[in-house]
Amino acid sequence: MPAESREEAYGRALGRVLAHELYHVFAKTINHGSCGVGKSKFTVEELLSVSLQFDAGESLALRTSETHTALERAGILKGTSSFSAEHF
Numbered sequence: 001m002p003a004e005s006r007e008e009a010y011g012r013a014l015g016r017v018l019a020h021e022l023y024h025v026f027a028k029t030i031n032h033g034s035c036g037v038g039k040s041k042f043t044v045e046e047l048l049s050v051s052l053q054f055d056a057g058e059s060l061a062l063r064t065s066e067t068h069t070a071l072e073r074a075g076i077l078k079g080t081s082s083f084s085a086e087h088f
């Protein structure tokens with residue numbers, strides 16, 4: 001893999017791990033899902049795939065979280081109705 005591609009892959013994988021950890025913080029949960037960003041473990045393919053989404057339960061937990069409410073009140077999440085890895 002060329003150096004530029006390795007950097008991009010590393011950044012994408014790191015972003016996915018960060019999204020996972022922020023999910024725990026914002027949703028105030030230690031639980032893991034069976035698919036999506038909330039899984040307890042990721043394969044290399046998942047870390048490097050074009051898209052990795054939150055599942056419906058994770059998305060609901062984030063939309064109903066205190067953090068989401070606070071960000072909406074601050075005008076930071078205007079009209080945001082779903083979360084996906086692209087948000088991170």
Ligand SMILES: [Zn+2]
Binds near residue numbers: 024039040
């Ligand atoms: Zn976790």
